Amino acid sequence: MSDNSCPEGGRPSPLKRVAAFLSRLPWWLVALVLLGAWGMASVLSSPDYRVIFGAVSRGLGVTISVSLIAYAASMVLGLGLGLLRSSRFRPAREAATFYVELVRGLPMLVILYYIAFVGAPALAQGINVLLAPLIRAGLMQPLLARSFDFATRAVIALTLGYAAFISEIFRAGIESVDKGQIEAAEALGLTRGQVLRRIVLPQALRNVLPALANEFVAIVKDSALVSALGVQDITQLGKVYAASTFRFFETYNAVAFFYLCLTVSLSLLVRALERRLKRSSR
């Protein structure tokens, strides 16, 4: 009776197979790929687009390096803050929470302006005060706020901002580790530091890897904010080019194209990572 209810049981018809394939297809990705193909086609066919892509692509290195450096630094700072936030020592916990809430309550653009125009001069002055004997002895010149270029200030600002977000991810990861794992390690005589390094952090990191990777996508997008300081990233070069040629449509198409190439490919990587982790756990 089962062969009766399932006539195509032996082999699905070609039509059915195409239908099954289409139903599994991620349409958003197809649309994005088509959009990218259209972008490439217009670059290859139009000399104008070629010039624009050339002009904007000179900012690609800045965008990528600002993102990478700020991300790496905010991972380190974020891990430190995350550890403090899950510390048993209350003053450490409170101080870290104070920082995180303060920074998360500010727009990233405001942090950027604040670090660039308040933080950097203050930092220069602070270093001068600390190294005053050296300066008086003539061993070094007093630092000026100018000594920090705007790209550096932008990276510091992005780092300080993103460290707050990333610390929350680390804290969640640390808290997600089963208490029994910690007890078993303690019962074996491991020190608190060994428990943290050998048991808690490896498991925590594994739990939050996709979330951390997503923060990289976010930082690539937010790196566009550094254009507000005149740093020559993709956005800034696009802004300058469009303002001088009035080709806003083509220029911002090119800018968007570059960002999408970066972010969509990164997102796909994150998805693949998530799938792999899901498969390997349990």
Next chain:
Amino acid sequence: MSDTAFISVRGARKRFRAEAGVSGAAGAAGAGGAGGKGGADSTPGPATASGGAATAAAAGGAVPAPGVLALDGIDLDVSRGEVVVIIGPSGSGKSTLLRSINLLERLDSGSVTIDGIVATAPHADVRKIREEVGMVFQSFNLFRHLSILENVSLAPRLVLGLGREEAEARARALLARVGLADKAGAWPRQLSGGQAQRAAIARALAMEPKALLFDEPTSALDPEMIKEVLDVMGDLAQAGMTMLVVSHEMGFARAVADRVVFMDSGRIVEEGRPEEVFDAAREERTRAFLSHVLR
């Protein structure tokens, strides 16, 4: 008298843990028991006990009221090579007692002495205590991100300072002893419950402890896997290991235990040889409990 005692507990008192205190104070009668014991006890039966005030108190053990003590003046000695099995209803303080002995929990008052070292002294060497007393948990707690071999060899390397080869040789020998020689390269999630618990026993043995604490080692296992774990424990007892076991495996207690301790409401109600406690309990509460556990 504690000359011969390897583990000696004196006047141990402890309130229920903070989170249990909160739920208890909130008057959430149902939540108190689960919060206080972390779901560690899984004794069926006693809560449905009928009859006198004594059994009502036994049932009440599962749901501690605010201010109730998890441990209410426990004195217990375990000699070298002795196997002691602790039984009792949920919330009677069995697990808390075990966890207090290797300092996973702190007593409010009273003392724990292990091999002559006062473990509860303010500046006691906690790591030294834990090197001497191993622990096996109800939920195995194998390290999820490490292979079975790494699970067993990690502590000898980090705590005892063994080299990788030496630690792994020791781990392989112990895995063979618990019948898991072929699982060295496996991951914890690939093991059955019985295999995982045997691996956890090997992990505890790798530190060459002088005593082992078992916190309901078979409660999370399917019935067909309980025996393989109990067999390993029986072999250990035969080999002269000092063991303190919280368990409701009465067959195991009868066959292996030198002494059975019945706890209720944070106190030791009765103790004696297995046949004395199981067949001729002096206390009504013990009999009421046993009548619900033994079928």
